[in-house]
Amino acid sequence: MSLLVVGTVAFDGLETPFGVRERILGGSATYIGMSAGYFVDRINLVSVVGEDFPQAHIDLLNAHKVHTEGLQVIQGQKTFFWKGKYHLDMNSRDTLDTQLNVLEHFDPIIPESYKDCQYLMLGNLVPAIQMRVLEQLPNRPKLVVLDTMNLWMDVALEDLKKVLKKVDVLTINDEEARQLSGEHNLVQAAKAIQGMGPQTLIIKKGEHGALLFGPEGNIFFAPALPLAEVFDPTGAGDTFAGGFMGYLAQTDDISFDNMKRALMYAATMASFCVEKFGPERLEHISDAELAERRAQFTQLIHVH
């Protein structure tokens, strides 16, 4: 089923204990799209870049089934740039530089051919821009999933609350769930956030896995795979969201039971992402590797 992804396409500068990359392909929509491409044949992308964005990156996205008719290229401006440094434990990072560039005045324009979308993934962006996307769709999608971050809770909370009323699923991390709800306990945080709009909530806990809170008090937990090496966590959360959304769109089933399956694939995709710098690992995952990794997750929690 048709999948629309709106988010950032960016240059990232990355420093991890394993090395440095000055300026590589990044952005929430990049990771979401490339991850979802392992499940569906076409991802419709809406985003923005500057004139400095190389054709090779667009070709790469296209090769991963990410269609770029909705990717605005703004002449005379530069692509969004983020630079971060990870600490030795890989769980915390410092932002070293943020240059909004084209993002500052981004007005997402949904091409006509994208407007009949059934599955909509709103990657992390200014909440008002996420809302602008919803306003352009003539029919409400079957499923709207939204990702956000603590920054918008600090500077655009009212806009965030407005858009939350319009979505089916919210994906955030544990600290953000605590901030948004004002509750430290995650079960209570989830209940409070479900009261803000989204019937379903995914709380990502990084290396500690992810919790899926459904309607009627249903809870499901997907573990993270214990990996001997985490090379670069950048994009893992977006890759997770892309796997979740891609699997749901592929199977066209938004039941809680199917969301559980989708969460296992989300975790599987994220486990690949952290193995190399940026989206490098997402460029080459074979069917056999994907099946084997998914089976490792089953094994990890298999008890009889």
Add this chain to the structure above:
Amino acid sequence: MSLLVVGTVAFDGLETPFGVRERILGGSATYIGMSAGYFVDRINLVSVVGEDFPQAHIDLLNAHKVHTEGLQVIQGQKTFFWKGKYHLDMNSRDTLDTQLNVLEHFDPIIPESYKDCQYLMLGNLVPAIQMRVLEQLPNRPKLVVLDTMNLWMDVALEDLKKVLKKVDVLTINDEEARQLSGEHNLVQAAKAIQGMGPQTLIIKKGEHGALLFGPEGNIFFAPALPLAEVFDPTGAGDTFAGGFMGYLAQTDDISFDNMKRALMYAATMASFCVEKFGPERLEHISDAELAERRAQFTQLIHVH
């Protein structure tokens, strides 16, 4: 099969955001024993208390199948006392007071009737005392499980390393695993610690569940139940160990597959422990409650 538990029996002073207890029953062996009592008919306890230890506490232990022939009562001395305060997030705590008292010169004496034990749980204690227990057993138990803490890594590392060579299973938390191994990554930490002696390692991650590392690279993960209220985490780790050991002794099967089942029961028992102050919740768990809680864990990770 016969189960011997050696550890502390103590008075605890507890402060949590939910209230205060000045002086209640505590200690590693108390939690381990009371938890294991839900699985086996008899736990042989070796520990020490002072003359201030009330008969009512001994009666309580006995009522929970914990036999106290091996509980030394030292006249003229006081019972070990620990006082701690939990922060609002319940994950961190400050030690406010530690009075070793009878523990300072504790010499564990294993009664003759305890010496044929098949399952030995060495609760958290000075490593040299844990070693003293092993030296008194005429035959090596079928399974020796050891718990320890960061303090012994700081002040008695060589003794700890000696006793580690003698045990089958080590249970520690994630930070302790990192400290003991010098590795931040838990997969690499586990590998390093398995090289120190224990073939099997359980890394407890509190609210994030527990990892079981077996021989030949086998890994299993048991989640923690997302609870709406955590009242008091004191003793949760020992209750976890008691459930693990109790289930293994009950089923008399130390295969990796059975350890996975035991870990699920361990997590189940720990989820009860945190619901009330100290060991209060462990006093009254019905068969139906235990079965229902165990089923909740299955449901939490069930995907098909």
